[in-house]
Amino acid sequence: MTFMKKFLGATAVLALSAGAALADPAIIFDLGGKFDKSFNESAFGGATRWAEETGGTFAEVELQSDAQREQALRRFAEAGNNPIVMAGFAFGTALGEVAGDYPDTKFVIIDMVVDAPNVRSVVFNEHEGSYLVGMLAGMASKSGTVGFIGGMDIPLIRKFGCGYAQGVLAANPDAKVVANMTGTTPAAWNDPVKGSELTLAQISQGADVVYAAAGGTGVGVLQTAADSNILSIGVDANQNYLHPGQVLTSMLKRVDNAVYEAMTAGPDVVTGINVMGVANEGVGWALDDNNRSLITPEMEAAVTAAAAAIADGSLVVHDYTSDETCPALTF
Amino acid sequence: MDKMPKWADIILIPLISLLLAALLSALVILAIGESPWKALQVMVSGSVMSTYGWGYTLYYTTNFIFTGLAVSVAFHARMFNIGGEGQAMMGGLGVALVCIFIPWPHWSLALIGATLAAAAFGAAWAAVPAFLQANRGSHIVITTIMFNFIAAALLNYLLVNQLKPVGAMDPATGRFPEATHLPSFQDMFSTADNPLFRGAPVNITFFIALIACVAVWALIWKTRLGYQIRAYGFSEAAAKYAGIGPTKIIVLSMMISGGLAGMMAINNVMGEAERLVLNSVEGAGFIGIAVALMGRNHPVGVLLAAVLFGFLYQGGAELGLATSIPRELIVVIQALVIMFTGALDNMVRWPLERIFLSIRRSSANGTPAE
Numbered sequence: 001m002t003f004m005k006k007f008l009g010a011t012a013v014l015a016l017s018a019g020a021a022l023a024d025p026a027i028i029f030d031l032g033g034k035f036d037k038s039f040n041e042s043a044f045g046g047a048t049r050w051a052e053e054t055g056g057t058f059a060e061v062e063l064q065s066d067a068q069r070e071q072a073l074r075r076f077a078e079a080g081n082n083p084i085v086m087a088g089f090a091f092g093t094a095l096g097e098v099a100g101d102y103p104d105t106k107f108v109i110i111d112m113v114v115d116a117p118n119v120r121s122v123v124f125n126e127h128e129g130s131y132l133v134g135m136l137a138g139m140a141s142k143s144g145t146v147g148f149i150g151g152m153d154i155p156l157i158r159k160f161g162c163g164y165a166q167g168v169l170a171a172n173p174d175a176k177v178v179a180n181m182t183g184t185t186p187a188a189w190n191d192p193v194k195g196s197e198l199t200l201a202q203i204s205q206g207a208d209v210v211y212a213a214a215g216g217t218g219v220g221v222l223q224t225a226a227d228s229n230i231l232s233i234g235v236d237a238n239q240n241y242l243h244p245g246q247v248l249t250s251m252l253k254r255v256d257n258a259v260y261e262a263m264t265a266g267p268d269v270v271t272g273i274n275v276m277g278v279a280n281e282g283v284g285w286a287l288d289d290n291n292r293s294l295i296t297p298e299m300e301a302a303v304t305a306a307a308a309a310i311a312d313g314s315l316v317v318h319d320y321t322s323d324e325t326c327p328a329l330t331f
Numbered sequence: 332m333d334k335m336p337k338w339a340d341i342i343l344i345p346l347i348s349l350l351l352a353a354l355l356s357a358l359v360i361l362a363i364g365e366s367p368w369k370a371l372q373v374m375v376s377g378s379v380m381s382t383y384g385w386g387y388t389l390y391y392t393t394n395f396i397f398t399g400l401a402v403s404v405a406f407h408a409r410m411f412n413i414g415g416e417g418q419a420m421m422g423g424l425g426v427a428l429v430c431i432f433i434p435w436p437h438w439s440l441a442l443i444g445a446t447l448a449a450a451a452f453g454a455a456w457a458a459v460p461a462f463l464q465a466n467r468g469s470h471i472v473i474t475t476i477m478f479n480f481i482a483a484a485l486l487n488y489l490l491v492n493q494l495k496p497v498g499a500m501d502p503a504t505g506r507f508p509e510a511t512h513l514p515s516f517q518d519m520f521s522t523a524d525n526p527l528f529r530g531a532p533v534n535i536t537f538f539i540a541l542i543a544c545v546a547v548w549a550l551i552w553k554t555r556l557g558y559q560i561r562a563y564g565f566s567e568a569a570a571k572y573a574g575i576g577p578t579k580i581i582v583l584s585m586m587i588s589g590g591l592a593g594m595m596a597i598n599n600v601m602g603e604a605e606r607l608v609l610n611s612v613e614g615a616g617f618i619g620i621a622v623a624l625m626g627r628n629h630p631v632g633v634l635l636a637a638v639l640f641g642f643l644y645q646g647g648a649e650l651g652l653a654t655s656i657p658r659e660l661i662v663v664i665q666a667l668v669i670m671f672t673g674a675l676d677n678m679v680r681w682p683l684e685r686i687f688l689s690i691r692r693s694s695a696n697g698t699p700a701e
Contacts, residue, residue, distance in 0.1 A: 031610075062651065065644070070532075071387065071530070071648065075652050324497060
């Protein structure tokens with residue numbers, strides 16, 4: 001009986017808070033934390049931008065364990081938050097179970113497809129953006145050897161590397177791509193020291209352009225590349241400013257836009273699969289004052305042409321995750 | 332001979348340590364401008380004031396019971412097994428293989444099979460460092476912690492290259508078949524008009540953890556092997572003189588320890604996630620060390636300490652959901668409790684022993700009849 005009373009009390013509290021927080025959006029960050037200088041931080045940036053522009057508020061939580069995924073989803077759904085945005089493919093399974101229980105709540109998942117009527121799945125064509133920066137790397141390289149440093153060895157990162165290698169070879173068919181992964185555990189997302197070591201190793205193999213798709217590890221890659229007077233390529237956010245004149249470009253993955261759009265649409269957010277590719281500027285390459293001097297007009301023309309060809313479908317970049325093979329690179 | 336009465340050792344020291352940790356945590360929360368009282372309320376109401384809260388608290392507790400027992404069994408032989416993390420990972424691998432590749436007709440059979448597989452994989456993973464310690468003198472602390480990394484790398488390789496469904500992004504196995512679904516407390520205790528433990532991951536494995544507590548108690552204090560383990564732990568030379576083979580004791584106690592750590596996987600892998608993910612253990616192997624230390628290596632103590640840490644984990648999650656206290660600070664609070672109850676044990680013990688000694692001395696002086 002007391003259990004029952006307490007349970008009812010708990011639901012009453014939830015119902016009360018539901019009234020207060022009605023239709024505020026919520027965002028759930030993955031285990032990396034919202035200040036990871038990469039994916040989660042980009043999502044946080046999008047949510048902050050929405051809050052600043054609209055004056056609205058949003059609920060948020062950073063997870064500590066896998067068991068909390070379903071817990072956080074249910075708590076926000078029961079509190080009346082709508083839509084609920086989650087950053088990361090790892091939410092796929094939990095959302096698949098939860099979505100059906102809250103048909104009136106809209107869920108937005110980034111980097112993963114969940115097939116439910118109230119879920120918006122945002123996926124990025126990272127291979128397309130990586131292809132474009134790969135072309136730039138192939139054209140900028142004088143030694144004919146370029147490097148790729150991935151974070152944790154998972155298919156998503158191989159997708160980056162595979163698109164990159166295809167771009168390099170498209171620009172320079174004789175080029176060599178050296179690829180390394182930082183590690184096999186999530187710690188690989190935030191290991192700048194190892195990123196630095198791998199960069200030095202790739203330089204000793206002749207690489208003079210290095211692309212880092214490694215979250216916080218990339219900071220070490222870009223630093224070492226700048227110290228060694230070779231070029232580097234940033235990822236996710238525009239990282240050109242980190243070492244002006246020494247970062248060739250950055251592969252942009254606009255997670256912030258995805259979050260911003262979802263929160264702006266609010267409870268009316270359109271569900272279904274939302275592919276963010278070159279065509280709708282979900283991915284791309286960064287050109288600003290910091291790297292203007294590194295990009296020749298020929299390079300810019302070639303990449304712009306390739307981007308247009310990808311956008312209209314005449315150029316198809318192979319997606320590693322479609323069949324787990326890569327024509328241009330062996331991992 | 333004892334400097335303190337037993338009740339002081341078992342109850343008073345952990346309690347004082349806990350209060351000190353709570354006091355320091357309150358100061359930390361105060362320093363970032365939040366109310367410690369409100370934080371405590373959120374933690375308590377979120378973890379033990381509803382069946383939903385208990386559902387999560389007991390889920391974490393189950394994990395910590397297994398890893399805590401694992402550390403304590405090894406510790407009775409003076410083996411410091413800090414490889415619970417890796418052994419639980421391998422246990423998860425065993426569970427996953429058994430659940431995916433054997434078509435189980437019913438969950439009860441699947442549970443037995445998965446438990447055996449989890450224990451076998453965990454024991455096998457602990458056996459190698461144990462053998463190296465027994466026969467080559469490689470220090471168990473070094474080898475077990477290195478085996479954690481090897482387990483993580485092996486699991487990563489298997490998940491990414493072998494077990495992951497083609498095309499899936501997540502480095503995890505596919506979902507286990509429906510027949511291996513373990514009944515959760517919600518399935519067992521809820522009725523249609525009285526939903527209990529709604530959505531909480533606690534499952535039947537909790538009872539297996541309780542059985543494991545009894546089994547470990549019986550093993551250590553009621554069997555010949557347990558006697559040998561304790562004798563070896565007290566004095567290696569004396570045990571050898573009495574004809575107890577060190578190799579056998581080291582390898583057996585470590586394998587039992589590894590098996591217990593591995594059995595944690597039936598809770599988190601089979602009961603909760605129902606698939607094997609990369610980081611399924613999430614530090615429970617290391618929490619087990621703190622649980623065993625705080626529980627004085629006795630199953631009852633381990634059980635109580637595991638409940639405390641389950642409360643800290645679930646309460647911490649509620650703090651994250653209900654307040655704006657950042658999760659790093661929640662880790663700080665958990666770490667303070669571990670530090671005070673585990674590492675700083677002597678800080679409380681020495682002054683307390685002095686107090687009890689002086690009390691005893693003064694009472695002895697006062698009543699010479701004793």
